Amino acid sequence: MLTTFLLAHPDATTFECKAFIYCNTTNNLVVGEMTIRRALSLIGFSRKIVSHTATQAFAPINVQLSFNFWTMPFPYGIVNTPRSRIIDSDECGFQLSDINRKYGYSVSGVKINTKGNYSKSTKITLIASIEAGDPNLPPHVRGSRENPRIWFRINVKLGTTIKDYRSYIESLMDSLPNNEPQRTFIHDNLSSHVHQSVRDAIHERGHRVVRRPPYYPSDAPIEYFFNTLASRICSNGGYVSNVGALIQLVTNALNEMTTTNGYFDHCGYPV
Secondary structure: OHHHHHHHOOOOOHHHHHHHHHHOOOOOOOOOHHHHHHHHHHOOOOOOOOOOOOHHHHOHHHHHHHHHHHHOEOOOOOEOOOHHHEEEEEEEEEEHHHHOOOOOOOOOOOOOOOOOOOOOOOEEEEEEEEEOOEOOOOOOOOOEOOOOOEEEEEEOOOOOOHHHHHHHHHHHHHOOOOOOOOOEEEEOOOOOOOOHHHHHHHHHOOOEEEEOOOOOHHHOHHHHHHHHHHHHHHHHOOOOOOHHHHHHHHHHHHHHOOOOHHHHHHHOOOO
C-alpha cells in the first residue's frame, strides 16, 4: 500500500506517508517516523532530491513541439539527423560567489565562518557548443568520438545580445574546415538565439538550425555538460577571488573536458 502511494506521489513527506496509512487502514494505524523510514528502506526506497519540470512544459503547444522534435525530421525535429552532425549551443553564467565553499569541518556546536566572495560580484557569461564527435574518424583526429570539439566564448557581462550570439556562431563556423559536412545547430528559445539574423548566418554557411522544445532542458546535452563543468569549477575554485582568476578557472575546466558523446546518449539522440 505504501509503495503504491509513493509511486503516485514520489515527493510525499514522511508526515504525508503517516497520514495516508492512518486514513487507509481499518484500525487507523498510527506509525512513527522511524517505522516509516525502516519500511521504506526494506522496499528499496530512499530520499532523493526532486527534479522539477516546469508547468509550462505541459502546455499543449509545448507538448506538441517536444513530440515533433523527437519524432519528425528537419525542420521540425532531429529524426534522421545522426548525433555526429549535431552541434548543441547554449549559455550559462558564473560569479565569484558561486564558488564559495559551502561545507567544512568543525567540532560539534561550533559555527564555521570564513572569508568568501560577495554575492553581488561581477558575473561572467559563458557561451558554449558541443558535438558528440564522428565515430568514423580516427581517435586522434579532432572531431572524432574520442576527441570531440568544444567551442566557447566568455564575456564579462550579464546575458547575451543578438549581436553577441551571432558573432559567436559566426566565429564557430569560421573554425570549421572547408570540407565540413552540413551541421544541424540546436539551441533553446532565448530571444537572442532564435533571432532571424542568427538563422540567416547559419543558413548562409550551408548549415541548418532546429529549436529545442521550450521548457525541456533535459533534452539538451549541453545542460549536462554545464552541470559537469559547474561541479569541476566548484571543486577547484575555493581560493579564487577575482574575475580574471575565475575566467582562467572556467577556461581550464573547459579544456580538461574531453568527452561529450555521453551527454547526447543520455538525452536519447539518434546514433
